[in-house]
Amino acid sequence: MSVAHDVEEEHEVHVHQEPKEFIWKYIFSTDHKVIGKQYFLLAIVAVVIGLGLSLAFRYHLATYTPQGMFLNPDHYLQAVTMHGTILVFMVLTTAPLGGFGNYFLPIQIGAVDMAFPRLNMLSFWLTLLSFLVLIAAFVVPGGPPVSGWTGYPPLSAINSATPGMGLGQTLWVGSIAIFCLASLVGAINFIVTTLDLRARGMSLMRMPLSTWAWFITAIIALLSFAVLFAGGLLLILDRELGTSFYIPAGVVFGAKELNHKGGSPLLYQHLFWFFGHPEVYIAILPGMGIVSHILANFARKPIFGYNAMVYAIAAIGVIGFFVWGHHMFQSGMSPYVAVAFSILTMTIGVPSAIKTFNWLGTLWKGNIEFTSAMLFALGFVSLFVSGGISGIFLGQNAVDIYFHDTYFVVAHFHLIMGVAAMFSIAAGTYYWFPKMFGRYMNEPLGKLHFWLTFVSVYSVFIPMHIMGLWGHPRRYAGFEYAFLNDPMIPSMHNMITAAAFVAVLAQLLFIFNYFWSMYKGAVAPENPWNGTSLEWITASPPAFDNFGGKEPVVNHGAYEYSVPGAEKDYIMQTDPPEAAPHAAAH
Amino acid sequence: MSEAAATADTAAAHAPAASHGHAPAPGGNLWDGGVRPLGAHSKKFGMWLFIVSDSITFAALLFAYSYVRLSNVWPTPFHGHSIVTSTAMTFVLLSSSLTMVLAVDAANKKLRDKAVLWTMLTALGGLIFVVLHTMEWLGIINDHLMPLIKAGEETKSGWTMPMVWGTFFAATGMHMLHVTVGVGYLVVLALQYKNGKFKAIDIEVAGLYWHFVDLVWMFVFPLIYLMSAKI
Amino acid sequence: MxxxxxxxxxxxxxxxxxxxxxxxxxxxxxxxxxxxxxxxxxxxxxxxxxxxPSDGAHKDHGMAENYVVWGALLFFTLLEVGLAYIHLPLLIMLVTLLGLSLLKAALIIGFFMHMKFExxxxxxxxxxxxxxxxxxxxxxxxxxxxxxxxxxxxxxxxxxxxxxxx
CATH class of the missing domain: 1.10.287 (Helix Hairpins)
Structure with a gap:
């Protein structure tokens, strides 16, 4: 089986033999499918820890009285910090991109493996190392840091600030730096694979939208993690070597003025958010791709406006780099720059809206099958819209100065980035599980999972919008303040906490379903959902070299459902060209 | 060139095309799959992507330096001696780039021994750079930082590093890390290449990395040294 | 106003x-x-x-070109160092140095890193x-x-x- 050699090149052997020993087959594997599953398992472990922490501080807020607290304020902030860091980096970045991307990108383009299998393995092991270093912060003296997932200095740059800011913060920065390297290696691999290893006939405009999303996401990761790496490096220098990149003169701490002078916390915020905003798209773009893929499949219709979808993904990727300043409106940045950032932030609504309308167009008059995967995909669209609307408010710099650091922002980014991305992960899992393990996931359990999650996440985050409008600040361990003296506030906290418990318990249902179905689910055929793309021509689960020694040749676009005049209601990408009379006409 | 000839070329590029009984990729376009559209070996493309990312990291470091410098009164601590040393280091690094070019050239002409020799010479150049740079670092630590540390200990106020040295160590330290890694990379590559393990493309890819390290120094040297020189 | x-x-x-x-x-x-x-x-x-041929590396561009580029790089470096000896205003110094550095970078990318022939x-x-x-x-x-x-x-x-x- 050959993978696209140029004539002049020295040939190299791409196909390695499948290893037999357990350790090489399942642990130190260079097979992209195994690495994809490893990423997914890592994300499951991380999500359990991250959601557990959120339950801890939700319980704290619900039972809060100034006299007796479930967590002391330090522990509260530590829990919030680790919740954010673990979920953003170890779940939202690894599962959709590292997990599904690794597993399905090579298959969807008809390749045997990634372009650099060993670098792929390195990428996973670096991610795991980064995760372990982050988790180690729990057990070191002082515990994890309290500076939030953004790690703003001067707090994060001062070793002795509070208990978590010693070794815990150092491990946090180290973990992020390792994660940057892992993402860099992964991104290189994704980009080269997508451009170089496509099967014959798989032109760029025939790639499934999920592949497009992973491709663009990899480009974003390549360009943005580099800046975070530099920012993290300077933070380590500030902490360990006494430099003052981020610490201005006159910082008084513990009744003593620090010796540092000459730096600026704004510099860190710029470097962090230069990465941080693209990171939002790293988390959500693969979700958009997966959801587009699933919507077309279960609506039995071609995706509405395929080209527009591709250009919208690309445009989101590009504009995503121009808007990082909207995270810093009230940090004291230059107001002129803030205005420019505000205008640019509005422009990113355009491609987002294109995507949303195209999803609706795809559903319009479709023959919709409400499987669990489809329900979660629809839930994603709903969450994307409701989370996106509040983003338009927050993009105005004048409005943002009021909303920033209230629960409004928390609700906004949880809906659009956190929960929406989680929905896309769940949708992808229900959709691709038969391919990954050869068995279906349990459908009734999946639907129960969907309805519980859907109702409970809205019950968590809609009240948070309202509390944010009232001015409830985020990251406060208590609320015995005059301006929060509304008797509604404790009862809303109670309600949110109850809903949060339901939401998290529903995820346990999902994890149970995942592992139970791996062994007990109904056996699935090659193409259980009548899909069109290349993953559905392989065995379930795919052979070691994906296509069993055959080289797929692609003759059709990715979403040829219900083509008039065709025999079936779908045309596989590898079907002969004459399968679509309509398509052959022009 | 006619359409037919172009299609034939594309077909030639797909060795297994005939066995499938299909026409070559519809339209015979380079971007239609089955060939590498950019005409470069995947490893080379991958290394270029790494260089893209790494150059952004260095750019961010230098921007951070400029930011700090812009918002402070900046001293000019580099005098004649430092400038002469760093100019010598620049010459060594530039020359090692030339030997790397020679190594790639030899490897492409299948002159294995010559390629190994030039690669090792390149690594030697890198080593000289690291040694000179380390000596300079030690000199700076002795002359400029030790007095501050001692003063801090005496007054029990702790010490902080002045930002001129903070930016210096951040930028040159990151660069020196790259040179050191590069020396190790080249030595391992040369030894393995001698045993016939790697191909010409691997030498070329290593060359890209080495030239990139050189390229970064072309920005670090003027911005860090020459902009703060007083002779 | x-x-x-x-x-x-x-x-x-x-x-x-x-x-x-x-x-x-x-x-x-x-x-x-x-x-x-x-x-x-x-x-x-x-x-x-x-x-x-798909890859420029396999063609012989002649090594002479590379020696010339090397010489030019050394020359520009000397020019930059020379600037440090005459005391220019900071902004002019910065613009000149960045200009020369960009030129050097272009030479390295174009010839040493072969971008010109890709x-x-x-x-x-x-x-x-x-x-x-x-x-x-x-x-x-x-x-x-x-x-x-x-x-x-x-x-x-x-x-x-x-x-x-x-």
């Missing part, structure tokens, strides 16, 4: 911003044009090139994205200048409460 200056400053900033956007968008469109086959001429160009599409895939991303970082400088103006020693007495030195 002050407001006129504010307005001009804002206009310039917005201009720079939108320039960056348009530049970025243009580079991106160039890439998309090739990728999406919108531009038939470029496609023909690409197709024509396929007939030639396919056009390869260069377009690599370079514009990098340049735009690096240029974007320029947006941090207004804040660097502002924090300078905020420092105690730089705030003129009569403007001490407005916080910005004019």
């Amino acid at each position: 002050e407001y006129v200056w504010y307005f001009l400053l804002f206009a310039v900033l917005a201009g720079v911003w939108f320039g960056l956007i348009v530049g970025g968008a243009a580079s991106w469109c160039a890439l998309c044009a090739i990728v999406g086959r919108a531009n038939k001429d470029i496609v023909a160009f690409l197709r024509g090139e396929l007939a030639k 396919k056009r599409s390869f260069a377009i895939s690599i370079i514009p994205a990098t340049v735009v991303t690096i240029l974007l970082l320029n947006v941090i400088f207004p804040d660097g200048l502002r924090s300078n103006a905020f420092r105690e020693e730089n705030v003129p007495e009569e403007h001490a409460d407005s916080g910005e030195g004019h």
Whole structure:
């Protein structure tokens, strides 16, 4: 089986033999499918820890009285910090991109493996190392840091600030730096694979939208993690070597003025958010791709406006780099720059809206099958819209100065980035599980999972919008303040906490379903959902070299459902060209 | 060139095309799959992507330096001696780039021994750079930082590093890390290449990395040294 | 009168911003044009090139060129060092040094790193994205200048409460 050699090149052997020993087959594997599953398992472990922490501080807020607290304020902030860091980096970045991307990108383009299998393995092991270093912060003296997932200095740059800011913060920065390297290696691999290893006939405009999303996401990761790496490096220098990149003169701490002078916390915020905003798209773009893929499949219709979808993904990727300043409106940045950032932030609504309308167009008059995967995909669209609307408010710099650091922002980014991305992960899992393990996931359990999650996440985050409008600040361990003296506030906290418990318990249902179905689910055929793309021509689960020694040749676009005049209601990408009379006409 | 000839070329590029009984990729376009559209070996493309990312990291470091410098009164601590040393280091690094070019050239002409020799010479150049740079670092630590540390200990106020040295160590330290890694990379590559393990493309890819390290120094040297020189 | 200056400053900033956007968008469109086959001429160009050996490295460009480039790099370095000996105003020094460095970088990328001999599409895939991303970082400088103006020693007495030195 050959993978696209140029004539002049020295040939190299791409196909390695499948290893037999357990350790090489399942642990130190260079097979992209195994690495994809490893990423997914890592994300499951991380999500359990991250959601557990959120339950801890939700319980704290619900039972809060100034006299007796479930967590002391330090522990509260530590829990919030680790919740954010673990979920953003170890779940939202690894599962959709590292997990599904690794597993399905090579298959969807008809390749045997990634372009650099060993670098792929390195990428996973670096991610795991980064995760372990982050988790180690729990057990070191002082515990994890309290500076939030953004790690703003001067707090994060001062070793002795509070208990978590010693070794815990150092491990946090180290973990992020390792994660940057892992993402860099992964991104290189994704980009080269997508451009170089496509099967014959798989032109760029025939790639499934999920592949497009992973491709663009990899480009974003390549360009943005580099800046975070530099920012993290300077933070380590500030902490360990006494430099003052981020610490201005006159910082008084513990009744003593620090010796540092000459730096600026704004510099860190710029470097962090230069990465941080693209990171939002790293988390959500693969979700958009997966959801587009699933919507077309279960609506039995071609995706509405395929080209527009591709250009919208690309445009989101590009504009995503121009808007990082909207995270810093009230940090004291230059107001002129803030205005420019505000205008640019509005422009990113355009491609987002294109995507949303195209999803609706795809559903319009479709023959919709409400499987669990489809329900979660629809839930994603709903969450994307409701989370996106509040983003338009927050993009105005004048409005943002009021909303920033209230629960409004928390609700906004949880809906659009956190929960929406989680929905896309769940949708992808229900959709691709038969391919990954050869068995279906349990459908009734999946639907129960969907309805519980859907109702409970809205019950968590809609009240948070309202509390944010009232001015409830985020990251406060208590609320015995005059301006929060509304008797509604404790009862809303109670309600949110109850809903949060339901939401998290529903995820346990999902994890149970995942592992139970791996062994007990109904056996699935090659193409259980009548899909069109290349993953559905392989065995379930795919052979070691994906296509069993055959080289797929692609003759059709990715979403040829219900083509008039065709025999079936779908045309596989590898079907002969004459399968679509309509398509052959022009 | 006619359409037919172009299609034939594309077909030639797909060795297994005939066995499938299909026409070559519809339209015979380079971007239609089955060939590498950019005409470069995947490893080379991958290394270029790494260089893209790494150059952004260095750019961010230098921007951070400029930011700090812009918002402070900046001293000019580099005098004649430092400038002469760093100019010598620049010459060594530039020359090692030339030997790397020679190594790639030899490897492409299948002159294995010559390629190994030039690669090792390149690594030697890198080593000289690291040694000179380390000596300079030690000199700076002795002359400029030790007095501050001692003063801090005496007054029990702790010490902080002045930002001129903070930016210096951040930028040159990151660069020196790259040179050191590069020396190790080249030595391992040369030894393995001698045993016939790697191909010409691997030498070329290593060359890209080495030239990139050189390229970064072309920005670090003027911005860090020459902009703060007083002779 | 002050407001006129504010307005001009804002206009310039917005201009720079939108320039960056348009530049970025243009580079991106160039890439998309090739990728999406919108531009038939470029496609023909690409197709024509396929007939030639795919990799420039296998052709002999002559080593003489590389020696010349090396000599030029050394010469420019000496020129830069020479600038440090004559005491130029800081801004002129910065612009000259950056200009020379960019020239040197171009020589290294073009000849030593072989970019000149790669396919056009390869260069377009690599370079514009990098340049735009690096240029974007320029947006941090207004804040660097502002924090300078905020420092105690730089705030003129009569403007001490407005916080910005004019």
